[in-house]
Amino acid sequence: MEFELWWLLALPITFALGWLASRLDLQQWRREGEIRRDAPVAYFRGLNFLLSEQQDKAIDAFIEAVTADPNTVDLHFALGNLFRRRGEYERAVRVHQNLLSRADLPAAERQRAQVALAQDFFKAGLLDRAESVYTALTTTPYQPEALAALLQIHERTKEWPRAIDIAGQLERLGAGSYGRQIAHYWCELALQHQQAGDLPAAQDALDRAMQAQPQAVRPWQLRAALAIQSHDPQRALDNLRHIAQIQPDFTALVALEMARLFQELGQSEEGRAWLITQLQGYPAIDLLDAVLQLENDASERYHLALGYLQTHQSLLAARRILDQASSPISPEPARLALAQALDGAMKSRQRYRCAACGFEARNYTWHCPACQGWETYPPRRTEELQLIAP
Numbered sequence: 001m002e003f004e005l006w007w008l009l010a011l012p013i014t015f016a017l018g019w020l021a022s023r024l025d026l027q028q029w030r031r032e033g034e035i036r037r038d039a040p041v042a043y044f045r046g047l048n049f050l051l052s053e054q055q056d057k058a059i060d061a062f063i064e065a066v067t068a069d070p071n072t073v074d075l076h077f078a079l080g081n082l083f084r085r086r087g088e089y090e091r092a093v094r095v096h097q098n099l100l101s102r103a104d105l106p107a108a109e110r111q112r113a114q115v116a117l118a119q120d121f122f123k124a125g126l127l128d129r130a131e132s133v134y135t136a137l138t139t140t141p142y143q144p145e146a147l148a149a150l151l152q153i154h155e156r157t158k159e160w161p162r163a164i165d166i167a168g169q170l171e172r173l174g175a176g177s178y179g180r181q182i183a184h185y186w187c188e189l190a191l192q193h194q195q196a197g198d199l200p201a202a203q204d205a206l207d208r209a210m211q212a213q214p215q216a217v218r219p220w221q222l223r224a225a226l227a228i229q230s231h232d233p234q235r236a237l238d239n240l241r242h243i244a245q246i247q248p249d250f251t252a253l254v255a256l257e258m259a260r261l262f263q264e265l266g267q268s269e270e271g272r273a274w275l276i277t278q279l280q281g282y283p284a285i286d287l288l289d290a291v292l293q294l295e296n297d298a299s300e301r302y303h304l305a306l307g308y309l310q311t312h313q314s315l316l317a318a319r320r321i322l323d324q325a326s327s328p329i330s331p332e333p334a335r336l337a338l339a340q341a342l343d344g345a346m347k348s349r350q351r352y353r354c355a356a357c358g359f360e361a362r363n364y365t366w367h368c369p370a371c372q373g374w375e376t377y378p379p380r381r382t383e384e385l386q387l388i389a390p
């Protein structure tokens with residue numbers, strides 16, 4: 001909102017400068033006097049509308065001014081940008097195309113107008129038209145900007161080979177490191193091959209992903225998926241186990257799948273031990289779930305969940321305790337651990353919140369220390385605010 005207002009204020013300034021410049025060239029002024037005389041009138045009318053906060057009328061007046069005085073290139077850009085910001089892409093396109101249609105436009109201004117036009121198309125969702133304008137700009141000084149935009153377009157349209165090519169170009173231009181992105185593009189491509197039933201091509205794409213980003217987790221996960229599709233659970237498991245070596249935090253994401261594979265291969269004992277080691281180093285509820293799945297003994301499952309709850313005060317673990325309903329164990333330790341986990345989770349929900357400014361206080365107060373309002377706190381704690389009748 002503020003930004004838009006800023007733009008509107010920039011308009012008359014730009015225009016005033018342009019008008020002043022044209023006044024200085026008196027020779028030309030006299031020659032084209034017929035056209036020029038109208039421009040300042042439309043201009044001041046626009047300014048007047050602007051000052052009386054009638055933005056739409058102001059814009060109409062400025063458009064009239066642009067038509068009356070076609071030499072105001074900067075006003076074209078200002079108007080075009082304003083339209084784009086307001087979401088009026090059709091008008092923005094028309095302004096920039098109008099500018100590009102001029103034969104006398106200098107090359108630098110022409111490229112600038114092309115960039116603006118490409119942005120209009122992109123924002124309007126006309127990706128193919130944006131793509132062709134940006135492609136034309138890759139041989140101009142706007143190359144890095146054009147390539148970055150093309151990359152976004154290819155991502156949206158899922159044209160992964162082209163995205164890989166563009167990301168490589170950007171990297172060679174010194175625009176930063178694109179290894180992580182390129183690895184994901186190869187993974188997306190592998191998924192496309194997999195869906196089309198071309199497993200060797202998928203495998204090859206995953207190899208390329210690993211080359212692009214040796215620490216990438218996703219290629220290993222997708223390799224496991226390919227192995228499962230080829231009915232090779234052992235190879236799938238080996239691929240998933242490799243994730244613990246490169247980024248152990250991510251083991252949680254594949255833990256349940258691993259538990260299933262351990263079971264399928266008749267390695268539940270070994271699997272449970274391996275997962276418990278991971279759980280100790282990189283605690284995560286999904287690892288706990290995987291361990292619970294491989295544990296047949298009910299009281300052992302209860303102890304595992306309780307141990308996790310006591311160590312991490314996790315509400316998710318508390319929920320797992322409730323799942324172990326038929327536990328033979330005395331409920332007291334579980335009750336304590338549940339209370340602690342709830343206390344942690346309730347911390348922000350038992351404060352009082354100022355209705356005027358949102359400031360939260362632990363104790364009820366009649367005078368808000370943040371906004372200085374009196375009696376702005378409803379007499380309910382935040383969790384119970386909905387209990388107050390409207």
Ligand SMILES: [Zn+2]
Binds near residue numbers: 355369371
């Ligand atoms: Zn307040």
